[in-house]
Amino acid sequence: MSSRNGASMKERILGKKKIVIKVGTSSITYDNGKLNFRFIDQLARQISDLMNRGIQVILVTSGAIGVGVPIIGFKEKPSYLPYKQAAAAVGQGFLMNVYERIFHEYGRHVGQVLLTKGDSLNPKRYMYARGMMMALLELGVLPIINENDAVAADEIKIGDNDTLSATVASIADADLLIILSDVAGLYDKNPSRYADARLIPEVDSFSRALFRTAEGPGTARGTGGMYTKLLAAEICVHSGIDMVIARSAEPQVLYRIMDGESVGTFFRAEDVHPQMKKRKMIIGADIKGTIFVDQGCSDAVLHRGSSILPVGITGADGDFQDGDIISVRCGGEEIARGITHFSRADVEKLCGVHTSEIPQALGYAAPYDTVIHRDNLLVLH
Ligand code: GLU
Numbered sequence: 001m002s003s004r005n006g007a008s009m010k011e012r013i014l015g016k017k018k019i020v021i022k023v024g025t026s027s028i029t030y031d032n033g034k035l036n037f038r039f040i041d042q043l044a045r046q047i048s049d050l051m052n053r054g055i056q057v058i059l060v061t062s063g064a065i066g067v068g069v070p071i072i073g074f075k076e077k078p079s080y081l082p083y084k085q086a087a088a089a090v091g092q093g094f095l096m097n098v099y100e101r102i103f104h105e106y107g108r109h110v111g112q113v114l115l116t117k118g119d120s121l122n123p124k125r126y127m128y129a130r131g132m133m134m135a136l137l138e139l140g141v142l143p144i145i146n147e148n149d150a151v152a153a154d155e156i157k158i159g160d161n162d163t164l165s166a167t168v169a170s171i172a173d174a175d176l177l178i179i180l181s182d183v184a185g186l187y188d189k190n191p192s193r194y195a196d197a198r199l200i201p202e203v204d205s206f207s208r209a210l211f212r213t214a215e216g217p218g219t220a221r222g223t224g225g226m227y228t229k230l231l232a233a234e235i236c237v238h239s240g241i242d243m244v245i246a247r248s249a250e251p252q253v254l255y256r257i258m259d260g261e262s263v264g265t266f267f268r269a270e271d272v273h274p275q276m277k278k279r280k281m282i283i284g285a286d287i288k289g290t291i292f293v294d295q296g297c298s299d300a301v302l303h304r305g306s307s308i309l310p311v312g313i314t315g316a317d318g319d320f321q322d323g324d325i326i327s328v329r330c331g332g333e334e335i336a337r338g339i340t341h342f343s344r345a346d347v348e349k350l351c352g353v354h355t356s357e358i359p360q361a362l363g364y365a366a367p368y369d370t371v372i373h374r375d376n377l378l379v380l381h
Contacts, residue, residue: 044105046254326339
């Protein structure tokens with residue numbers, strides 16, 4: 001089916017290069033809280049194979065609390081927060097150990113990443129989280145992500161891994177999010193209450209009215225129900241990222257989705273210009289300073305999508321630190337804004353310096369060779 005914004009679902013899926021896959025607690029465990037090795041093994045096999053095809057994959061997994069609860073000896077998920085955090089601390093280690101060993105069988109290394117809300121809201125932490133995830137992908141390592149449930153509580157928590165996975169997809173600039181869970185997709189009404197509920201194969205244009213179909217909480221062991229999945233879809237669709245919800249128990253579910261078969265519900269993303277994706281993070285924040293660049297640098301940024309290198313910088317103004325949002329000006333005009341890797345004091349030492357001379361200019365081995373990486377640069381013209 002071809003629709004509104006261009007290519008068919010299949011064509012869009014076949015073009016995906018970087019995907020985030022989210023699995024819920026109810027998919028990776030049995031009702032008694034013990035791990036479902038059969039599912040985890042199939043998941044690892046399919047993910048490793050997709051990576052062998054050249055697709056970059058990030059796995060977001062729940063289960064820390066769910067797995068930790070029976071290990072510690074609790075009969076059910078405790079409501080006392082420190083116990084829940086303790087369960088997460090135990091369960092997260094256990095879970096990673098299992099993933100590590102299973103992915104190793106398929107020749108893959110994994111890297112554990114535990115995030116909290118601040119990593120998506122604070123520009124500096126966003127920049128570091130993004131750089132780290134890009135590095136893991138570039139190095140061929142599978143990032144395995146969860147919320148840092150052992151230390152995060154309430155206001156610093158995202159709270160559910162559906163929203164976390166959409167946030168990760170946007171930080172990592174993914175082009176598809178696949179949420180695998182115990183539901184087959186989005187229905188036109190609640191399938192557990194209405195026998196005639198019908199699965200919606202494709203949502204072409206996201207609307208808040210969809211939330212009306214999403215009543216009810218998740219399962220006893222998981223956190224999110226359809227509501228949080230729709231929240232995730234909303235984030236993805238508005239960030240230009242397609243999303244699929246499918247039942248994890250479907251045989252070969254990832255292969256089938258990635259081969260373009262209609263499985264579950266496909267949410268078609270809006271056409272979002274890559275620059276617009278950065279807009280929310282960069283435009284909303286306070287500008288802490290300015291760097292001035294020469295015409296060559298300005299041309300490279302405006303016409304060739306380059307990063308800002310020290311060699312093109314002629315001066316700096318304001319009191320900014322690494323991780324702050326700064327403005328980039330050339331000949332009296334603001335050409336871009338972005339997140340700086342260096343403080344003003346360091347930028348002044350770097351003016352006009354060639355990349356190979358950065359360590360001498362700074363007096364230390366710099367962690368970056370760009371002042372603003374193009375991933376963190378919003379071009380204004
Ligand atoms: N982060 C939680 C865990 O690993 C799960 C949150 C969720 O299921 O959405 O146990």
